[in-house]
Amino acid sequence: MFEFHLGVDDLAATWFGYSALQEAVLSLRARHWPLRYPEQQPWIAGWQDRYETLDTALLESMIAPVGFVPDFLTPRPLGPRPDFSAELARLAATPPEVVRADVLEAYRGGGRPSPLPPVLAGLIDDPAALAARTAEALDAYWTRCLVPAWWPRARSVLEADIAYRGRMLSEHGADGLFADLDARLSWHAGVLRLVDPHPAVKAVGTTVKVAGRGLVLIPTLFGLGAQTDVTQAGPPLVCYPARGKATMAEGLGPAGAEAGAVADGPLAGLIGTPRARLLALLETPASTTELAHRLGVTPGAVSRHLGALAAAGLLERNRLGRSVLYRRSRLGDAVVAGRPHLAAGG
Secondary structure (H helix, E strand, O other): OEEEEOOHHHHHOOEEOOOHHHHHHHOOHHHHOOOOOHHHHHHHHHOHHHHOOOOHHHHHHOOOOOOOOOHHHOOOOOOOOOOHHHHHHHHHOOOHHHHHHHHHHHHHOOOOOOOOOHHHHOOOOOHHHHHHHHHHHHHHHHHHHHOOOHHHHHHHHHHHHHHHHHHHHHHHHHHHHHHOOOOOEEEEOOEEEEOOOOHHHHOOOOEEEOOOOOOEEEEEOOOOOOEEEOOOOOOOEEEEEOOOHHHHHOOOOOOOHHHHHHHOOHHHHHHOHHHHHHHHHOOOOEOHHHHHHHHOOOHHHHHHHHHHHHHOOOEEEEEEOOEEEEEEOHHHHHHHHOOHHHHOOO
């Protein structure tokens, strides 16, 4: 068990963020364990042809048999939304002795060692070359498979989670924030407890005096439970499963199944099919880019419809960093449900 003792100053210094590099690396877990990540399988199937042109032997060796990942692949984010290229440069510059140690530790598997696959066995004694080849392989995977459509959708889910958590903290304080962050976490009297069932993690459990450093909270699409990192420099970090990660597979295709019923109903006759589809999709927050992909249209077309819907009071906008997320307002919910009088208090 890990115990984090936080004072008022620590809560004030707590911040949320996510790591594009971490999500890229951990997405490889979904290839190893499809039943654990069913929402990712339509995406994987969609880019399979492109994936097969990559350095697949190295990419798949990044996930050890027990699911551990060498730590150098996921450097601690230095800010809320670090640039992928900057993170990749940090990975490539990892000291060779750290690269070697991290790979061997991941394959030791907390007391259940596994042999290194041939690609790693051939590079482990030249860790600088291993880091360089790894960075190159991840860059190609990111560019060819993730950036075109998956990352805009994933980023929207992560941004929506952060927006929700921030609202919980502002409206309900630390009790409200940590109450539903993850089942492994509990909060009482200034102490955040994390109980990880993995024996290797239990063995290194400790008490952490945060002592003014603050706390970093990182949502991920590939966590099965909250995890922590207290070994690297900087404030303690807790990574937790993103709220809404199961929605990653929703609405894939030209129109989106969840929009079909509304798009063919009376609302489409009132405001038009494109805007009806958008309202149907925006039960959960999404960006212009994600919506364009899901509907199979240009971002410009989506932007015009979003502007009109927002002007009519049917949508709310929330800017998070460089992204703007849209979500149905109370009036928008009522219109989709066919009961606009309820939003007006009727």
